[in-house]
Amino acid sequence: MNGRVDYLVTEEEINLFRGPSGLGFNIVGGTDQQYVSNDTGIYVSRIKEDGAAAQDGRLQEGDKILSVNGQDLKNLLHQDAVDLFRNAGYAVSLKVQHRVQVQNGPLGHRGEGEPSGIPVAMMLVPLCAVAMAVAWAIMRYRQRL
Template sequence: MNGSVASGGYSEEIISLTRRPSGLGFNIVGGTDQQYIANDNSIYVSWIKKDGAAYLDGRLQEGDKILAINGKDLKDLRHKDAVELFRNAGYYVSLKIQRRLQPQNGPVGHGRDGESGGLPLAAILVPGLALAATAIWILLRYRQRM
């Protein structure tokens, strides 16, 4: 699984990058003084530069939460302090990231621990039936006026 661990709707992964002359090739947002998500002091990847180190590696994604760099925890840092850690991280950089798992497309099945593998049937049928009923009502109203 390439150093990744999944639990609770999130996966964690260690990503090793080699700094290029232009840097690591991504921007970050967040921190205690510039929360990206309300009530969350974490550091997130906001943008990945095309042809940068992160882009060429292919594993880091926009929206990933960066938990640590070279083993240094990024929890409760000001934005500028996190930026300094990245700038001074050296040539070989190890990132511990957390990513929200995306629901998989495909047949509905049973996942681990009895979790559903897809959307509940009602989540699809109820809006579909409401839309169909509205369309029929509009059609009947239109025919009455003719």
């Protein structure tokens, strides 16, 4: 394994409706409280159970929020971002960046003679095809008798 971690980054528009406990998540970050090194962005730190975000299910802890109702969150102080969320109204549109870690190699060391880590499903498909071909050949052979 090369020790490098790869990520798949996607963006999504999420529309939430403010509930009794607000939007149902906490944020961290900002120009005055960087959550990620060399990044002043605003991140989701916690999804509140049974809140609007949890009920919607798409927003995840660790997601970066790029904009709120079309307003960019770049270069904001943390408190300014909090105020923006508080004053966003009942229907709130979030542009969110999801970052998912991608596995780029075997999970651990493999010794000689151990399985290669090929998923079972990848082996089952050709085996099923061979089994079906054999069954078909046997049925055709029996029909000729």
